[in-house]
Amino acid sequence: MYLRNGKIGIFDLASKELVEEEFVEGSSWKRMSTISIADDLASKHGEDSLILGTGVLTGSFVPSSCAGIARGPSGSDGLPRLMPIMGFAGFELKLSGFDFIVVKGVSERPGYLWVRDGMIDLVSAEGLRHLDSWARTDKVRADQGDSKIQVIAGGAWCDSKHPQSQAIIDYWGGDDKSGIGAELGKKNLVAIAFRGMGELELAEPEGHFEDAILMMREHVVKLGANHGLASYSEVADRGDFKKLLHRNVGCYGCPFPCRSYLKISEDPKELRLVAKEPGYLHYDIPALRKAFEVGLDAKDATVALMKCAKAGAEAHSVLKWASEISSKVTLASVDEVLADPADAKRSRIEHPPGNFESSFGDTETYRTCLGMGLCPRYWAKVGFDMPEVSLFAKDLVGRTVPARDA
Amino acid sequence: MRLKIDPLKCVRCGLCEVACSLNRDSVLTPMTSSIMLHVDDKANYFGLVLKTGGSSVVLARPEGTSSGQQAGSSGGPGAKPILLREVCDLCEGSPRCALICPTLCITVVD
Numbered sequence: 164m165y166l167r168n169g170k171i172g173i174f175d176l177a178s179k180e181l182v183e184e185e186f187v188e189g190s191s192w193k194r195m196s197t198i199s200i201a202d203d204l205a206s207k208h209g210e211d212s213l214i215l216g217t218g219v220l221t222g223s224f225v226p227s228s229c230a231g232i233a234r235g236p237s238g239s240d241g242l243p244r245l246m247p248i249m250g251f252a253g254f255e256l257k258l259s260g261f262d263f264i265v266v267k268g269v270s271e272r273p274g275y276l277w278v279r280d281g282m283i284d285l286v287s288a289e290g291l292r293h294l295d296s297w298a299r300t301d302k303v304r305a306d307q308g309d310s311k312i313q314v315i316a317g318g319a320w321c322d323s324k325h326p327q328s329q330a331i332i333d334y335w336g337g338d339d340k341s342g343i344g345a346e347l348g349k350k351n352l353v354a355i356a357f358r359g360m361g362e363l364e365l366a367e368p369e370g371h372f373e374d375a376i377l378m379m380r381e382h383v384v385k386l387g388a389n390h391g392l393a394s395y396s397e398v399a400d401r402g403d404f405k406k407l408l409h410r411n412v413g414c415y416g417c418p419f420p421c422r423s424y425l426k427i428s429e430d431p432k433e434l435r436l437v438a439k440e441p442g443y444l445h446y447d448i449p450a451l452r453k454a455f456e457v458g459l460d461a462k463d464a465t466v467a468l469m470k471c472a473k474a475g476a477e478a479h480s481v482l483k484w485a486s487e488i489s490s491k492v493t494l495a496s497v498d499e500v501l502a503d504p505a506d507a508k509r510s511r512i513e514h515p516p517g518n519f520e521s522s523f524g525d526t527e528t529y530r531t532c533l534g535m536g537l538c539p540r541y542w543a544k545v546g547f548d549m550p551e552v553s554l555f556a557k558d559l560v561g562r563t564v565p566a567r568d569a
Numbered sequence: 570m571r572l573k574i575d576p577l578k579c580v581r582c583g584l585c586e587v588a589c590s591l592n593r594d595s596v597l598t599p600m601t602s603s604i605m606l607h608v609d610d611k612a613n614y615f616g617l618v619l620k621t622g623g624s625s626v627v628l629a630r631p632e633g634t635s636s637g638q639q640a641g642s643s644g645g646p647g648a649k650p651i652l653l654r655e656v657c658d659l660c661e662g663s664p665r666c667a668l669i670c671p672t673l674c675i676t677v678v679d
Binding site for chain 2: 224361
């Protein structure tokens with residue numbers, strides 16, 4: 164099977180046992196969608212399962228083929244929780260040797276899932292429960308001896324199972340707008356970490372490489388100069404934001420990054436590795452917009468989003484509550500909300516606006532794009548064209564897949 | 570012919586690593602590449618390391634590019650140590666990393 168490992172890992176947290184199932188790819192884009200497959204796996208293994216998976220195109224040379232997903236049980240809206248997994252985490256998940264991972268049951272004690280090279284272990288992590296998401300990521304990477312391990316970490320809010328908690332990927336927030344973080348807490352997981360030395364075969368490597376380069380070059384010409392998050396949203400197109408901008412960063416395979424790193428504790432022009440935690444990576448458009456709306460400047464907005472990420476709290480919701488308890492939102496009022504997830508629970512629960520979810524005007528295109536393993540934000544920007552993407556199928560998976568079946 | 574790396578143009582998309590491995594083994598993986606991303610996420614410090622000889626490397630760091638020797642004890646960036654990786658062979662005249670680099674961070678010069 165091309166671009167796949169051919170394997171689903173089903174891990175029971177209660178028994179700590181891994182069962183493997185063969186993964187068989189569907190014949191249409193719809194049946195190949197990560198989201199559809201995750202729905203099927205939830206029906207088979209239990210709706211309370213937490214399911215991680217990658218798209219058929221994840222890790223290819225198709226531009227911005229970085230995405231995976233996490234699917235959790237239905238939230239208050241009755242729909243399954245769905246979180247895109249961006250950055251390098253999607254590709255790394257695929258390289259870990261599994262196409263999908265189904266996490267069942269509840270761990271007796273706090274622990275983290277360690278997924279690598281076709282193996283999954285539950286690592287006891289009592290001590291990590293008291294750490295924030297950044298320290299958890301640091302600890303997992305240090306303990307396993309590799310700084311490139313991708314970590315989906317929770318924080319205090321996730322541990323408290325707060326519906327507005329947020330799973331954090333490699334220190335940054337913005338992927339989880341559906342409360343997958345709370346699902347980590349419910350399963351007594353402090354993190355899920357993955358790394359892999361996998362290799363993915365292609366039907367026609369040369370053909371795919373050449374076609375992808377042509378497409379990427381067309382995109383680069385069409386998109387013009389990149390300004391990071393400001394190229395995707397006016398929210399980052401302001402003086403105080405630009406003043407703190409250090410460098411823009413792409414996810415795997417992205418030629419036109421939306422991630423802008425602001426330095427707040429050292430000169431943004433400092434290129435050397437001096438401070439260990441000098442700033443924060445912005446790509447959470449609704450949270451940043453909310454921060455500016457409640458009166459924070461770019462520096463305080465950066466600090467606020469960093470605090471939320473460390474706590475594993477959804478930043479838009481936190482800032483909204485901060486504005487309800489204080490006539491002028493400051494970092495102190497953000498701290499006040501973050502300090503006690505149980506107290507914040509008393510506030511009205513509302514779904515935060517989508518981040519990547521808002522890339523397209525409609526949910527269906529978002530799910531189609533994400534389900535293939537592509538970044539919805541990039542593809543909304545460049546123009547998502549199913550027939551164009553479908554042309555890659557023959558070289559990638561060795562057969563044609565009709566665009567109309569998406 | 571050699572590769573020229575302008576590290577400040579890098580957006581750490583990682584395509585160079587995978588393109589390099591593709592040329593070597595016809596599979597998608599960053600594990601067998603001669604060019605490697607070096608990343609410190611929290612500080613947003615990132616650059617490229619290119620293996621050019623037995624223990625010779627080009628370090629394309631944000632503060633500048635330099636040539637040097639890889640320390641024998643160093644594992645280097647990633648799970649597979651630099652010392653265990655193949656030396657860049659410039660893909661026999663058409664370096665894949667330069668072809669796919671979307672920002673012209675990696676270019677070919679004479």
